[in-house]
Each structure stands twice: as C-alpha cells, then as structure tokens.
Amino acid sequence: MPDFNLARLEIPDSPSRTGERVRSLASGELCVVVGPAGSGKTWEVRKALPDAIYVRLQESPFLWQGFASDVARQVAHKVPLKWRFLARQDGGLVPQALHQALRGSALVIDAGERLLSSSPPSAESSWTAPELALQAEERLAFRHSLGELMRRAGVRCVIVSRAHLDGVRGEVIEHRAPEHPRFMLDQTSSPVPESLSAPGTLALLRAWRALRGSDAFDALLHEAEERGDVTPQRIGVELRQALGTGTTHILTLVDLLGDVERSLLRRALPDPQDDVEPIQMLIDLGLLELRGDRVEAPSFLRAAQVLVTPSEVPRTWMERLAALSLDQITEPKGFDLRDAAHVFRAHRLYVALHDIQRAMATTRGYAGGLVGLAAEISRSGDHRTAFDCYDRVLAMWRESLPSDWLWYDQALTPHLHSYVLHYRAYNGARARVLSAAEVEGGYIEARELWLENALWHGRLIGLHFELGQVDKAWAVLQSAEGCVRDHERRDWALRLLPARSAMRAGAIMEVLALIAPVLRDAPGDYRTARALQELLDALQRGVEVDVLKGGDARLVFHRAQTVEMMRLSQGWLASLPAASTSKQAPQASEALVKLVGGLADEARKLVQTPSHALTDVEISRKGRLIGLLDLLNSDIGLSFARDRWLVGRVDLEQQRFTELHRAQDDDVLSAPIASDLLGNLRPGDQEALWFARVETVRDGSPRSEVLELEPIGLGRSAWELNKELRRLSRASGDDEVVEDEP
Amino acid sequence: MSPDIGVYSLDVGQGDATIIVLPEGAGAVVFDCHDERVVSQVLRTWGIATIQAFIISHLDIDHIRGALSFLRSHPERNGRVGEFQVRQMWL
Numbered sequence: 085m086p087d088f089n090l091a092r093l094e095i096p097d098s099p100s101r102t103g104e105r106v107r108s109l110a111s112g113e114l115c116v117v118v119g120p121a122g123s124g125k126t127w128e129v130r131k132a133l134p135d136a137i138y139v140r141l142q143e144s145p146f147l148w149q150g151f152a153s154d155v156a157r158q159v160a161h162k163v164p165l166k167w168r169f170l171a172r173q174d175g176g177l178v179p180q181a182l183h184q185a186l187r188g189s190a191l192v193i194d195a196g197e198r199l200l201s202s203s204p205p206s207a208e209s210s211w212t213a214p215e216l217a218l219q220a221e222e223r224l225a226f227r228h229s230l231g232e233l234m235r236r237a238g239v240r241c242v243i244v245s246r247a248h249l250d251g252v253r254g255e256v257i258e259h260r261a262p263e264h265p266r267f268m269l270d271q272t273s274s275p276v277p278e279s280l281s282a283p284g285t286l287a288l289l290r291a292w293r294a295l296r297g298s299d300a301f302d303a304l305l306h307e308a309e310e311r312g313d314v315t316p317q318r319i320g321v322e323l324r325q326a327l328g329t330g331t332t333h334i335l336t337l338v339d340l341l342g343d344v345e346r347s348l349l350r351r352a353l354p355d356p357q358d359d360v361e362p363i364q365m366l367i368d369l370g371l372l373e374l375r376g377d378r379v380e381a382p383s384f385l386r387a388a389q390v391l392v393t394p395s396e397v398p399r400t401w402m403e404r405l406a407a408l409s410l411d412q413i414t415e416p417k418g419f420d421l422r423d424a425a426h427v428f429r430a431h432r433l434y435v436a437l438h439d440i441q442r443a444m445a446t447t448r449g450y451a452g453g454l455v456g457l458a459a460e461i462s463r464s465g466d467h468r469t470a471f472d473c474y475d476r477v478l479a480m481w482r483e484s485l486p487s488d489w490l491w492y493d494q495a496l497t498p499h500l501h502s503y504v505l506h507y508r509a510y511n512g513a514r515a516r517v518l519s520a521a522e523v524e525g526g527y528i529e530a531r532e533l534w535l536e537n538a539l540w541h542g543r544l545i546g547l548h549f550e551l552g553q554v555d556k557a558w559a560v561l562q563s564a565e566g567c568v569r570d571h572e573r574r575d576w577a578l579r580l581l582p583a584r585s586a587m588r589a590g591a592i593m594e595v596l597a598l599i600a601p602v603l604r605d606a607p608g609d610y611r612t613a614r615a616l617q618e619l620l621d622a623l624q625r626g627v628e629v630d631v632l633k634g635g636d637a638r639l640v641f642h643r644a645q646t647v648e649m650m651r652l653s654q655g656w657l658a659s660l661p662a663a664s665t666s667k668q669a670p671q672a673s674e675a676l677v678k679l680v681g682g683l684a685d686e687a688r689k690l691v692q693t694p695s696h697a698l699t700d701v702e703i704s705r706k707g708r709l710i711g712l713l714d715l716l717n718s719d720i721g722l723s724f725a726r727d728r729w730l731v732g733r734v735d736l737e738q739q740r741f742t743e744l745h746r747a748q749d750d751d752v753l754s755a756p757i758a759s760d761l762l763g764n765l766r767p768g769d770q771e772a773l774w775f776a777r778v779e780t781v782r783d784g785s786p787r788s789e790v791l792e793l794e795p796i797g798l799g800r801s802a803w804e805l806n807k808e809l810r811r812l813s814r815a816s817g818d819d820e821v822v823e824d825e826p
Numbered sequence: 827m828s829p830d831i832g833v834y835s836l837d838v839g840q841g842d843a844t845i846i847v848l849p850e851g852a853g854a855v856v857f858d859c860h861d862e863r864v865v866s867q868v869l870r871t872w873g874i875a876t877i878q879a880f881i882i883s884h885l886d887i888d889h890i891r892g893a894l895s896f897l898r899s900h901p902e903r904n905g906r907v908g909e910f911q912v913r914q915m916w917l
Binding site: 695729775 | 828830831832847862863866867871872873881891897
C-alpha cells in the first residue's frame with residue numbers, strides 16, 4: 085500500500101474541562117457531552133474513561149436491540165449465563181440485563197444524536213408518519229429511561245452527541261473544538277480545505293489515494309482548493325468505483341451488522357481469487373476498523389454513499405454468515421447472554437434477506453424486528469406475507485406474560501400495538517384474507533389506541549366510503565377532527581386519502597365535500613397539494629358511477645356512467661355526457677346538485693306523461709333517459725305502492741304464504757306468515773284461496789311477512805275467482821256494500 | 827290534458843294487460859290484468875285515478891291473474907278511499 089503521510093495533530097494532553105468532568109462522575113451519574121462533529125469529544129471521553137464499556141448507537145429501527153446486543157457482548161462474563169436476555173419481551177428485559185451487567189462500570193454511548201427523531205416524512209421517504217412517530221417514540225422512551233436506569237444500576241454513563249438531547253436527565257457538558265485544525269497534510273503543511281472538513285473525508289481521501297495513486301489525489305485536492313466543492317459524496321462514489329463490486333458488498337454487509345468477528349466474516353465470504361485478502365485490504369485502507377477480533381464499518385461510509393443497499397449483497401454471503409452465527413450458539417435451548425448477539429445478527433440478516441420464516445425463528449421474542457420486517461414486506465406489495473408477519477407479532481404478545489413488561493415497554497406498547505393492529509388489518513384487506521367487518525374492527529381497535537394518528541382515522545373513513553357507509557364515514561371524520569392536532573399532513577390523511585376511496589366508490593358528492601375545505605385553504609404541504617391535484621384531475625377526466633346523488637334526488641343507472649367535474653376560471657361545470665346534460669354553478673357541489681336535480685325533474689315529467697301526449701322530440705328524449713336510468717330504483721319524485729295484496733294459498737307446515745301458481749312463470753312470490761295470524765289458521769284452511777297483504781319493495785316483491793289474511797273461499801280456483809270478481813265488482817260500484825263480510 | 831286517445835299494451839310477461847288512456851283526462855279503461863303491480867304502477871305514474879271500466883275478456887288465468895288482487899288492493903268502499911276508483915266492471 086502506498087505510503088501517505090497524513091498527520092493528525094493530537095489535541096494537547098493538558099486536562100480539559102470535558103475530561104475532568106467525565107473522570108469525576110459519581111456512581112449512578114449521567115452526563116451528555118455535546119459538541120460538533122470532529123471536535124474530538126469521543127476521543128476526550130474515551131481517554132478519560134479508558135476501561136469504560138463503549139457502545140456506538142446504530143440506526144433505527146435496530147437502535148435499541150443493537151445497543152443491547154453490543155453491551156451484552158462486552159459484559160457477558162459479568163452476568164449469569166442463564167440470564168433471560170432477548171427472551172420473550174427483550175425490550176423489557178434489557179434494562180434488567182443492564183442493571184445487573186453494568187453495576188460498577190462506566191458506559192460510554194457514542195453517536196447519541198441518533199436518539200433524536202429523524203427528519204420528518206418526505207415524498208421520497210419510505211417511512212410513513214406513524215412509523216417515524218414510532219421510531220421517535222422508541223428513542224424518546226430510550227432517552228427518558230437512561231438516566232433512571234443508570235441511577236438504579238450505579239453506572240457512570242457518558243453520552244457523546246452532536247446535538248442536545250431533550251429528555252435525558254443528566255448534566256450537559258458543552259465540548260469545544262480546538263481552535264486549530266486537527267488534521268494537516270504534512271506534505272504541504274497547509275490546512276485542509278474547508279470543503280474537505282466533513283467527518284471521514286480525509287479517511288476517504290486516504291483510501292482513494294492508495295487505490296488511484298498520488299497524481300489523481302493531487303488533482304482532486306487541487307480542485308478542492310480551487311472550487312471548494314469536493315464533497316464526501318463525490319469522493320465516496322469514485323471510491324466505490326475504485327473498490328469494485330465485491331469489496332463494497334463486504335463494507336455494506338459489515339455496516340448492516342454494525343460489527344462482526346473477522347474470522348466469521350472471512351469464512352462467510354468466497355475465497356479470494358488472488359493473494360489480496362479483501363478484509364485485510366479494507367482494514368489497511370482505513371475503511372474497516374479493527375477492534376479486537378471484530379471489524380466495524382465507519383459511519384462516514386454510508387453518508388459518503390460508498391455503500392450499496394443490502395439487497396445487492398449476494399444472498400449466499402448473508403445466508404452463510406447467518407448460519408455461521410447460529411453455529412456459535414452455545415446453548416440452543418437456553419438464554420445464554422453471549423448467544424444473544426449471534427441470534428440478533430442472524431435475525432438482521434434474515435430480515436435483510438426477506439426470509440420471513442427464519443426471521444421469525446430468530447426473533448427470540450423480538451417483536452420490534454418482526455414489525456420492521458412486516459413493514460418492509462408490506463411496502464414490497466406481498467400483503468399476504470406481511471399479514472402473517474403482523475399476525476405472528478400479535479400472537480407473540482398474547483403469549484407473553486404481562487408481568488414481564490417493564491416500564492419501558494409500557495411506554496412503547498400502546499402505539500406499537502396500534503401500529504400492528506392497523507397494518508394487520510390493512511394487509512389482511514389487500515390480501516383478501518379478512519372480511520370487511522374484520523378490517524373495520526382492526527382499524528377501530530388501532531384507532532382507539534392511537535387517537536391522535538390522522539392516518540388511522542383516514543383509512544377508517546376511506547373504508548366506510550368504500551363500503552357505502554357514508555354516515556359512518558362522516559361520523560368518524562367529525563370525531564377525528566376533534567382529536568387529531570393540526571399539522572401539515574392532517575388534511576391529506578383525514579380528507580384527501582378518504583376522498584380517493586370515495587372516488588373509487590363513485591361517491592362524487594362525498595369527494596367534493598371532502599376536498600372543499602382543502603381547496604379553499606390552498607395546502608402548503610407538497611404531498612397534500614399533489615394529492616389534491618390528482619383528485620381534481622381525476623374529477624375532470626370523469627368518475628364512473630352507478631348511482632348519482634344530489635340534493636333530494638338520486639339517479640340509479642342501468643350501468644356505470646361517467647360524470648365529469650370541471651373546474652372553470654369561475655365556478656364549476658358538472659356534466660353527464662351520456663345524457664348530454666351539463667350544469668354550471670359557483671361551487672362544485674351546487675353544480676352537481678343542479679345536474680342531478682335537473683335530470684330527475686326532466687325524467688319524471690317525461691315518464692309521468694303518456695307518450696301519445698308527447699311530441700316526437702320529447703318521445704326521443706324519454707327513450708334516451710329510460711335507457712339510461714333505472715326508474716324503479718331512482719329517486720326522481722315518482723311514487724310507489726308500499727304494500728300489495730296477493731292471491732294464493734297458506735302452507736301451515738312451512739308457515740308461509742305462496743302466490744297462486746302462474747303458468748310458465750318461475751317467479752312465484754312467497755312470504756312467511758306472521759305468528760299472530762298463524763294461530764288463527766286451521767288445517768282445512770290450506771285448501772282455500774286467500775288474499776294476503778305484504779309490504780313490498782319498489783318492484784313489488786314482498787319485503788315483510790304476511791300482515792293480513794282474508795279468505796276468498798273454498799272450491800275450484802276458476803270458479804272461486806269468478807265468484808269473487810263478481811262480488812268485488814259489485815262492491816266497487818256500490819258504497820253501501822259491507823266489504824268485510826267473508 | 828291530451829285530446830287524443832292512447833292505447834298501451836303493457837309488458838307483463840306471459841299474459842295480457844292493456845290500458846286505454848281516454849282523452850281530456852277522463853281516466854282510463856283497463857283491458858285484462860295479468861299483473862296488477864305493473865298496471866297499478868303505470869296508472870300511478872301517469873296520475874290516472876279513475877278507471878271508467880275494468881274489462882275481463884275471459885277467465886283464462888293469463889288474463890285475470892292480477893285482476894283479483896288489483897281490485898282487492900284498490901276498492902273504494904265505506905268511506906275508505908282507495909288509490910283508484912273503478913266505475914264499471916265488465917266480465
């Protein structure tokens with residue numbers, strides 16, 4: 085490897101305020117050392133506490149488990165082997181493990197800024213708002229718990245962070261960076277250009293120079309001095325090309341795991357084709373850090389985009405490494421603390437591999453990991469597998485003993501529980517393994533546990549619209565607006581997301597009502613504005629509807645028709661092209677009401693007039709509307725009988741009334757007989773013909789049991805009919821006849 | 827009020843039902859009634875309440891099946907006003 089003289093100017097060894105304060109920490113005391121990146125705060129703290137257990141926090145969602153796993157590996161010799169670490173509710177047991185393991189020790193937690201919430205959701209982010217909220221919640225619980233935990237355990241704890249950590253109960257030490265640059269290039273003795281001062285940049289440059297030679301390096305440095313725009317990302321991309329695919333895969337694999345035994349990693353990788361041993365080469369280049377028997381990937385590799393995504397790492401490598409890790413387990417059926425790190429590593433690999441069965445098998449009660457896996461699978465579109473995964477999480481919780489849940493879990497569980505319930509229902513609906521009622525039940529249960537979550541309310545509202553339960557949808561929206569605080573995505577979740585569902589259900593009036601306030605306020609949020617525009621575009625292209633409601637009228641079509649809603653410079657235009665009808669009004673809902681009302685009035689007037697009284701144009705128009713509208717089921721002001729009389733026989737055994745048989749007709753009407761009428765019937769009544777009154781739907785079909793029965797009389801049917809017809813004809817023309825006589 | 831007379835053969839499946847709409851709103855004549863609900867609905871929609879004559883051509887079931895229940899449903903008797911008034915019944 086070419087020699088490159090990069091000299092680090094050590095911070096003077098004189099006692100600093102940070103070092104002094106850290107050294108003087110009392111048992112059970114916690115402090116946070118805060119300072120900018122590269123200011124030497126970690127170096128200072130580790131120098132002050134050389135025997136401390138050192139933990140570097142990983143990224144969420146493995147932050148808590150990674151922390152526990154890291155500590156466990158270092159303190160395994162201090163605690164009983166049978167400690168139930170990572171068993172059942174690992175999140176709850178880890179504090180107990182720490183309590184025992186760290187008694188009397190100092191603990192340094194580096195990269196403490198990762199305890200803070202990550203950036204808010206963006207259009208590009210794959211995390212949804214609830215997922216980010218969960219991660220933030222986990223970190224908040226972690227921050228709140230640390231001070232108390234250290235006090236109980238009698239541990240001296242130092243958190244090293246680039247940012248202030250709210251919620252951590254402990255003294256804050258502001259660490260100041262030395263005023264002179266810490267790194268110098270000894271060849272030029274000139275300070276490093278400002279644009280190269282980002283963390284890890286010099287390490288990247290050093291590796292790049294080693295691979296590409298000094299000429300390229302000098303050119304790059306010159307460019308940096310000239311333009312000041314050579315970023316770590318640019319160096320990282322060039323370094324990735326220089327390293328080659330296999331080497332970046334190794335770096336990615338180590339980064340995924342945080343750290344790994346060097347010997348284990350070497351066994352998992354294929355044999356090198358030449359004499360260059362890639363792990364050693366990466367250590368020499370400074371791109372892997374060797375700590376004891378383990379290698380770690382420095383955090384700047386990810387920021388500099390040297391790494392690829394875990395899915396690009398060869399599956400065989402990850403599978404072999406997972407298997408080798410599990411081979412390390414000393415007590416497969418027990419809960420050896422030292423085994424936890426191996427199991428956890430295998431679990432992370434199986435999650436990365438999307439191997440759900442093995443990921444489940446290595447959860448060891450780690451529901452959080454399974455939730456992360458399920459979320460990723462759900463996003464990939466495999467809803468059935470994601471549903472199984474969430475179902476398994478719920479089963480794990482059901483099997484757990486509540487007494488095992490410590491305060492940490494109690495703070496975390498309601499929202500995580502809600503998240504799992506919601507997405508179990510969400511994926512169950514998309515995989516079609518849950519009924520609509522089960523999905524609704526899941527959404528409601530999840531909402532009760534997380535009332536301020538706008539997305540939960542929005543999905544429930546959307547479900548109600550899709551099921552045609554409009555009243556329920558509005559009721560949920562009303563209650564949601566009372567309990568979801570105002571934030572930039574509130575309208576998107578509560579109104580625009582359900583509007584998409586209403587659109588799919590063809591409920592245009594509901595869509596218009598949902599978007600009206602958002603349209604009025606002109607959203608500032610990018611996703612909200614985009615969703616609104618998509619809805620407006622869809623309305624303009626036209627929405628397929630089976631039923632169109634507006635005001636008191638309701639049009640039912642024989643088959644789906646397209647309704648277009650166009651936003652004009654002033655007002656809205658609602659159109660039904662199939663009927664060649666359009667109406668304009670200042671508000672969208674007004675235009676739609678005018679369209680529906682106008683068509684209803686026109687259809688009613690034409691239908692109420694016998695065709696011989698219409699003009700040819702009117703007859704043509706009437707035919708068109710009759711061909712379009714289901715007049716029987718539309719509400720256009722026509723009246724229908726609510727009951728009718730049938731002629732037929734009673735069947736006492738079946739307790740039903742059946743209409744008189746109609747030759748060559750299959751649609752013989754039948755209805756159950758009301759119980760109070762049955763008591764008055766005798767076996768001989770089955771031979772007679774009866775009038776029966778039933779309530780009917782609009783097409784005349786019975787919708788109730790028989791409410792009245794009147795005998796026609798015994799005898800042959802035709803003669804009976806003839807006789808009754810004559811009797812009734814007399815009755816119709818003579819008010820004096822007492823009709824109720826049998 | 828149309829000055830013309832209108833004759834409508836209703837679609838009632840395997841049977842007959844004919845309505846003759848009389849000029850100047852004088853009501854209608856119903857000729858056979860296989861299905862009372864269709865006849866009733868047409869008369870209701872057209873706003874015809876007076877049936878000048880209800881004519882049954884013969885007693886085959888496909889001509890009279892709905893007549894009995896029609897008359898049972900809409901008689902005017904003892905002050906109980908039905909939806910339709912049948913002035914004459916011809917058999």
